[in-house]
Amino acid sequence: MALTQNYKLNLIQWYPGHIAKAEKALKEHLKLVDVVLEVRDARIPLATHHPQINEWIGSKPRVLVLNRVDMLLPQARQTWIEWFKQQGEVPYFTNAQQGQGVAAVSKAAQAAGVVINERRKNRGMLPRPVRAVVIGFPNVGKSALINRLLGRRVVESAARPGVTRQLRWVRISDQIELLDSPGVIPSRLENQGNGVKLAICDDIGDASYDTQLVSAALVDLLKDLEATAPHLLPKQPLYARYTLDPAPFTGEAYLQALAEHRYKGDVERTARQLLTDFRKGLLGEIVLELPPDYEP
Numbered sequence: 001m002a003l004t005q006n007y008k009l010n011l012i013q014w015y016p017g018h019i020a021k022a023e024k025a026l027k028e029h030l031k032l033v034d035v036v037l038e039v040r041d042a043r044i045p046l047a048t049h050h051p052q053i054n055e056w057i058g059s060k061p062r063v064l065v066l067n068r069v070d071m072l073l074p075q076a077r078q079t080w081i082e083w084f085k086q087q088g089e090v091p092y093f094t095n096a097q098q099g100q101g102v103a104a105v106s107k108a109a110q111a112a113g114v115v116i117n118e119r120r121k122n123r124g125m126l127p128r129p130v131r132a133v134v135i136g137f138p139n140v141g142k143s144a145l146i147n148r149l150l151g152r153r154v155v156e157s158a159a160r161p162g163v164t165r166q167l168r169w170v171r172i173s174d175q176i177e178l179l180d181s182p183g184v185i186p187s188r189l190e191n192q193g194n195g196v197k198l199a200i201c202d203d204i205g206d207a208s209y210d211t212q213l214v215s216a217a218l219v220d221l222l223k224d225l226e227a228t229a230p231h232l233l234p235k236q237p238l239y240a241r242y243t244l245d246p247a248p249f250t251g252e253a254y255l256q257a258l259a260e261h262r263y264k265g266d267v268e269r270t271a272r273q274l275l276t277d278f279r280k281g282l283l284g285e286i287v288l289e290l291p292p293d294y295e296p
Ligand SMILES: Nc1nc2c(ncn2[C@@H]2O[C@H](COP(=O)(O)OP(=O)(O)OP(=O)(O)O)[C@@H](O)[C@H]2O)c(=O)[nH]1
Pocket: 067, 068, 069, 070, 071, 094, 095, 096, 097, 098, 136, 137, 138, 139, 140, 141, 142, 143, 144, 145, 156, 157, 158, 159, 160, 161, 162, 163, 164, 182, 184
């Protein structure tokens, strides 16, 4: 992953006005609730964790949801489960589009609620449904998860980042009510390597970025991952899709060569196609991040 970290990224442009507004809205959401469901992209579970989020959540119970579980191999999921366990955390893996794993998230949120109502009782207060909110970076699947938790489509879920707004409480059980609009975590990050991964996975919201550089970074990242943890990825994902081996190329040179090989020399189109193919899962089930101290 060293290569991506080294990219001099003015390749991503963040909009500070939007970020300040989104941060303020998120903090308002967090004030209203007892339990937080933090959704991350299972392909990049660290890059989709905002460094200040723990501070913003404070001591409120949090349920950690790693969504898009269908987009990585089971052995990659297992690697992350073990790492999170070492950190004393239990991740709940979901496919919010299809519904897998969502019942367990609902149960975990209810369990957190029981503890909160115990506390209320001990202080002489009446029990009430516990209030929860789903938060996460743009496009990680928050609306899809809310729809699944509710069992019906009440929140618009769309491929376009940044579609969700306004506030309403909805019951998901006798014990839990949910803010029906998710809290969007603004995705500006000091760590540019994380920024690239967010851009690759389309979890980046309003920011704009250089498609060719991000696409080249994806190729470099895939090569790094294949070298470090081949058993956590599908076999030769780029070769399998495009019949062009990336081994002799840098990411940038690979895009050029692939453009010649397939797209009449059009590098921009090649870059866009590669990102689209990755995001649609057409390169296979690819985890883009490994635990920090990962050893094969
Ligand atoms: N493959 C796959 N796709 C998913 C999953 N969850 C959500 N999606 C898709 O990802 C896209 C974004 O999902 P949303 O639920 O709109 O994401 P969001 O976090 O609410 O997005 P914003 O409103 O932009 O912040 C949609 O096309 C969903 O169908 C999943 O687990 N697997």
